[in-house]
Amino acid sequence: MRWTLKPKPAQEDIDRLSAELNVEKLIAQLLLQRGISDYDEAKAFFRPELDHLHDPFLMKDMDKAVARIEQAIVNGENILVYGDYDVDGTTSVSLMSSFLMEFYPNVATYIPDRYSEGYGISFQGIDFAEDNDVSLIIALDCGIKAVEKVAYAKKKGIDIIVCDHHRPGDILPEAVAILDPKQEDCTYPYKELCGCGVGFKLIQALASKQGRTMEDLVPYLDLVATAIAADIVPITGENRVLAHYGLQVINSSPRIGIQALIDQTKKRELTITDVVFIIAPRINAAGRMKHGHHAVALLSETDFTTAQQFASEIELFNTERRGLDQEITEEALVQIRENEEEGRFTSVVYNENWHKGVIGIVASRLTETYYRPTLVFTKSGDKLAASARSVKGFDIYNALEGCSDCLEQFGGHMYAAGLTLLEEQYETFKQQFEKVVRETIDPDLLQPEISIDAQIGLEEITPKLMRILKQFAPFGPGNMTPVFLAEGVKDSGYARGVGDGEKHLKAALSQNGSNPIGAIGFNLGDKLDVVKRIKSFDAVFSLDENEWNGTVSLQLKLRDIR
Template identity: 55%
Template sequence: MIEKRWIHNTEFTTEQQQVAQELAESLNVSLPLARLLVQRGIHDFEQSRLFFRPDLAHLHNPFLMKDMSLAVERIASAIANGEKILIYGDYDVDGTTSVALFYGFLKRIYANLDYYIPDRYEEGYGVSWQSIEWAKENGFKLIVTLDCGIKSVDKVTVAAERGIDFIICDHHRPGTELPPAVAVLDPKRNDCEYPYKELTGCGVGFKLLQAFCMQHDMDPQLLYNYLDLLVVSIASDIVPITGENRVLAYYGLQRLNAAPRTGIKALIQIAGLSGTLDITNVVFGLGPRINAAGRIKHAKEAVRLLLSERDEEAQEFAQEINRHNSERRNFDTSITEQALLMIENDDFFSDAKSTVLYKEDWHKGVIGIVASRCIEKYHRPTIILTQSHGKAAGSARSVPGFDVYEAIEECADLLEQYGGHTFAAGLTLPLQNVEAFRMRFNDIVSSRILPDQLVPMIHIDMPLELEAINPKFYNILRQMGPFGPGNMTPVFESRHVTLAGRPTLMKEKHIKFEVKQNDSDVFTAIGFGMSRFYPDLISGKPFSICYCLEENNFRDKKTLQLSLKDIKIH
């Protein structure tokens, strides 16, 4: 196990300390809480009000997005002329929630439309040739893509020749050439001045419908009813929960908890989730199940569930998706074990700065998950490849601070196609290029990655005395959510704490103990996967802990506990 580095946020300047002091007084909160707000760029009462009370009125005007007027006009013209519209989405969570949101909303005002999700294995990522043929055969005149299409220049060109228009709604980085669509909505376009760049694919689709509602004087609440779908996309696609995403996630979680749509309600029940759901519940409870449909069978099943309006039908769909998720877990566990063995048994990886593994019979649907599992142990950029249609198809994952997309882009001459983000990407290459790609990719990573990026980090917001923790502190802390990238759950460090009882091992993997600091109250601390610290703790050695604060609800009794991130034995 690689020892983690504890990275502390920079020391406060005298000016920042003064701002925090004034903020603590104006908000009537403790100084540590005020310091957390200052760290998040909040310096006065008004900024605090906007942070603690997000408002849908704070959403940007969708017409600020390049090509938005063209997109709205083309949809309006299709509806006016009775044209068939096809809603096309990717097979992951962002794509399927996008389709459910866009199709579900539009279906309420216009009947002549359908949706299409490509088969992960037969068609691959993005707009497929099969989908264009199918659209032509079935008389569609307009295709709206969601969470894909920004690099489908050749397909959109051919579709236009066949009388099919495209509106692209995407959030991935564009290539050097944009598709010749009627409208290309992507905040990451170099010529797009939209103020917020981190929307999901579902978020871009939402903005198009928001613009449509504005143009046609429709009640925006009709669209806001779909925010439970949008927050699932925001959480599962691991985008920053800042700015517009934070507003959408805030209200999406409210909808998810108060009145989720029938399909999501069934999914919540089958996942065994209870209490107030947050971003973490979505990421680990709902997202993997929605994803499992496309990984194991076909993502259309996920859309059917999300669009379902009858309880009995939704329960049936949710159970089927849950079975896919169980099957996915089995593949994930088995392939991860094989991948870790390959790393351990290959001398190349003893000095490598990256991991590229290929095995022809690995299940394509879980290789991205396997890449993440390998990073958990070896903490270096990782690509897992398997055979698909006579090619090597792979998923890449990265470590904080290293742009895996750029590294892959430098190997473009060895690839047939690629796309993605800074920390996650997909690629396809000829089988004969796998070894050359492995060597080139490792050379590129080795020349760029910093030694610190190869060591897992824990970012600590601030040192905290345990005596500062009480119910009021936690209640205000909780209101700083929704937490996620860009607004992470605060991590605290308490130094030189002592045991208040003998530690307990749970399932030989986890550790639980009571802890105090000087004259503080006693708190329960739980460390998942931290059984290795047990011998040092029972020996009585002094230690420090870093942790997040959480509420434990057991038999209707709520207590605050420390969810450990790491322990340092002194």
């Protein structure tokens, strides 16, 4: 691992903010590193308020979108709420459809089949709309590149409102309204909303025209927080407010479908991390293993017994998904070991029999193992489809753009993307992708980095510090859990390997005679010899609480040692 200590802000700024907020200098330093430099910004950070949310009508085309929906309601038109099959898409569809159906009955939902239709708006979905006399489609978490599909719908007399957060291409679809803050000429103040977040801004705008307040919409924020967590968008600005209140809903009065999922896990209070690793994979499993409409049905259900039944089915999908994910990851690792030459900057693997629903997870696993931009391909109809994953600091979307002459279509973000190509283009693409990455990536990015906020002494770690750090949550991109470096620490003599195969490290560390603090290092079991053999070492860690037999104690969550 490459250890990088973040630049320390100017001492005079630390001293000033520390005095202004009456907090320790370490806290002032952490806040300045997050761009928080005065009392008002700190108050907004620690006490997010609903009135910090922006006026939805600041988003380009919001007035057009609201007017078209209002017109559809007045005319008694059939509305189809259309979304992608992942967590962001299915939460978006549940959000929009359940909101509209509070006051308007002619609303149906549609999730494309991952295998027969692929990502985004499909010709099949538009045909479904035509067959069911739909004249307005609200497309969520997709549509910004669906130029041909929107034109096809228009010919059939079907209007489309696009609510997306992906990067637009050079040509925009001729939709009746396009809500996407990443459009260059959209002046909306916050650019990092997820698809469900853009959908939420639309229901916020519709609700305001009905005289309703933000407080009336809080029950929908469990869906928005789930999408924010799953889509790994920055938890800054507006996303921080939405995630903060959404987590409160998840932990106090979530919708029945989310409660049924939580009941499957036996968790008491969920953090954003729990949503990422516990709730999101289960919602995703429906679209991966069966069909995304199972997830929408669960998230929209109002009868608890039925929701429990749906949740049990989704739990089975998730178990099946885990088995496939492990199996395909092993096969892909063998393929890389046996077929790839030394010194490659990318991993590109293909097997026509791999399950399309898990190739994104497999790409993430391979990236963790080899730490380089990775694509996993499988057969999809008469083409090949791939999921792409990147390493920190490298824009894989831009790299794919540099290979676009080989591709049928592609879309996504800096760190994750999807694409399709013709089978005969595979080898050409593989070579071109390697060339583009080799020429554009900083080689340092091919070594995983631990970004360290501050160097501290173990004696500075107190329950008071932990109480304040907990208020930095919810954590995520743009506001990661603070990571610390302590130099010259040593084990109390009881370090051991724990867990299956002793792959985790458990120890109690002290520094300059300080009281030992318990430490756990997940997947650091191979460092046990260093801890036992070396007189003192440096440790990088975050702070955590360990609950055992009803007693809560501070512990270090080790990230690396050397």
